[in-house]
Amino acid sequence: MAIVDYCIADGIARIGLNRPERHNALVPELLDALREALRAARAAQPAAIVLHAAGPSFSTGGDVRAFYATPPAKRRAYADQVVGTLNATILDLLSAPCPTIAAVHARVTGGSVGLVLGCDIAVAGPKASFAPWYTAVGFSPDGAWTALMPERIGRARALEVQLLNQRIDSDEAQRLGLVSPVGGPRCAYEDALERAARIRDARAGSIARTLALMRPDIHVVSRALEAERRHFLEQIETDEAEAGMAAFLGRRQESVGLKRSARARRENERKSSDF
Numbered sequence: 001m002a003i004v005d006y007c008i009a010d011g012i013a014r015i016g017l018n019r020p021e022r023h024n025a026l027v028p029e030l031l032d033a034l035r036e037a038l039r040a041a042r043a044a045q046p047a048a049i050v051l052h053a054a055g056p057s058f059s060t061g062g063d064v065r066a067f068y069a070t071p072p073a074k075r076r077a078y079a080d081q082v083v084g085t086l087n088a089t090i091l092d093l094l095s096a097p098c099p100t101i102a103a104v105h106a107r108v109t110g111g112s113v114g115l116v117l118g119c120d121i122a123v124a125g126p127k128a129s130f131a132p133w134y135t136a137v138g139f140s141p142d143g144a145w146t147a148l149m150p151e152r153i154g155r156a157r158a159l160e161v162q163l164l165n166q167r168i169d170s171d172e173a174q175r176l177g178l179v180s181p182v183g184g185p186r187c188a189y190e191d192a193l194e195r196a197a198r199i200r201d202a203r204a205g206s207i208a209r210t211l212a213l214m215r216p217d218i219h220v221v222s223r224a225l226e227a228e229r230r231h232f233l234e235q236i237e238t239d240e241a242e243a244g245m246a247a248f249l250g251r252r253q254e255s256v257g258l259k260r261s262a263r264a265r266r267e268n269e270r271k272s273s274d275f
Contacts, residue, residue, distance in 0.1 A: 004033035005054075006040060012196045013041035013049045020055025025063035026111055031085040034115075038092045047200035049096060050192045051119060052103040058128070061110020064137060067236070068245040079236045080229070083142045086111050087225040090144055093118030094218055099199050099207065103192035104128040104179060111143025116179070117152065118144065120211065121195060124170050124179035125188040131167040138244025140228070140235035147224030151216065152178050 005016035015037045017024040024030070041049050053059060062082055070078045093100050093115070102119040107129045116122045116130075134141050141162055150158040153168075153176040161168060173179045182191040199207060235241055 002033070003030050004037050006037040008041070008044055008046055010197070011047045011200045012193065013044060013046040014193075015041065015049060015051050017051075017053035017059055020057075022063065023057035024053050024055060024059040024112070025066075026059065026061055026082060026086060027063050027066055028081050028085060031082065031089055035085065035089055035092060038089070038096065042097060046098055047204075048098050048196035049100045050103055050189070050196050051093075051100065051115060052189045052192065053105065055106075057106050058104050058108045059112030059115065060107070061112045061133065061143065062139075064245055064248055068249060072237075072242070076233050076237055079233055083111070083229045083232050086114055086143060087222075087229055090114045090118040090148075090225060091218065091222060094215060094221060097208075099196075099211065101192045101196055103188040105188040107131070109133050110139075111145075113145060113149065114143030117148040120215070121192075122179040123182055123188050123191045123195065124173060125182050126170050128170040128173065128179065128188070129167055130173060130178065132162045132165055134162060134165070136165045136244070137248045138235070138238070138241040140231040142228045142232045144221070144225060144228070146228055147221055148216065152176070 001018065003019050005014070005018050007014050015034065017030065017034070019025065019027075019030055038049070067075065067079065067082075099121065100119040102116045102122040104116060104122055104124040106125075106127050108116055109131045110133050113130055113132075132141065132145055133139075134145070145158070145162060149161075152158075153161075157176065160166065168176070168178065170179070170181075174181050182188050183194075186194065
């Protein structure tokens with residue numbers, strides 16, 4: 001099974017994150033496959049690109065378990081690979097020769113927000129949400145949380161969300177202009193395809209000039225992403241990040257254990273009721 005799905009149909013490129021068992025967390029293999037799919041789409045010259053995801057999450061950012069499992073002496077290099085490739089992916093999206101649309105069906109956390117911010121349009125269903133988690137885990141912001149998010153939702157709100165590790169639900173994301181609501185009974189993916197079809201049927205020259213005039217300055221964004229990468233690499237080597245990852249993974253393991261216990265209890269109750 002491919003970690004990233006790619007196909008072109010009816011002049012629209014469809015790229016899907018396909019690591020559902022790990023909530024499409026960002027690891028080098030997934031990011032490399034995503035960049036390869038974007039290169040293939042660029043060569044195929046589709047009218048639009050739709051980025052979507054499989055599973056219970058759109059993507060949960062960098063895989064904290066993978067960061068923690070990497071020996072401390074190699075952790076900076078691993079972080080550089082992940083954040084550096086994520087930055088390159090965001091720039092790939094911002095420089096795509098056609099409009100890009102993110103179909104956000106569920107939660108987005110950490111650096112994965114950059115995959116949404118890098119797209120020209122983002123549509124979100126009612127279960128979508130966005131959260132940073134940096135101050136909780138002990139990481140420094142990446143994924144364009146400082147490079148692009150302030151422009152989208154305002155600097156003051158972007159700063160508050162990150163400092164307080166606040167969750168932006170779908171309704172607030174729509175109100176802030178971070179995403180557009182899904183129209184009618186369609187899901188996010190269906191809605192994104194419908195918008196891509198409308199772009200395909202529009203005047204190509206007009207679309208291209210609109211992108212050239214409206215997209216953020218790629219050089220400015222590139223410098224801001226590089227600053228994020230430098231700060232991330234410095235922070236990942238601190239004792240604070242080490243302790244934060246351990247605590248985060250411990251809480252998650254405890255949560256998983258509680259959920260499993262609850263399921264087992266419900267199953268036992270069901271079996272008892274069968275007699």
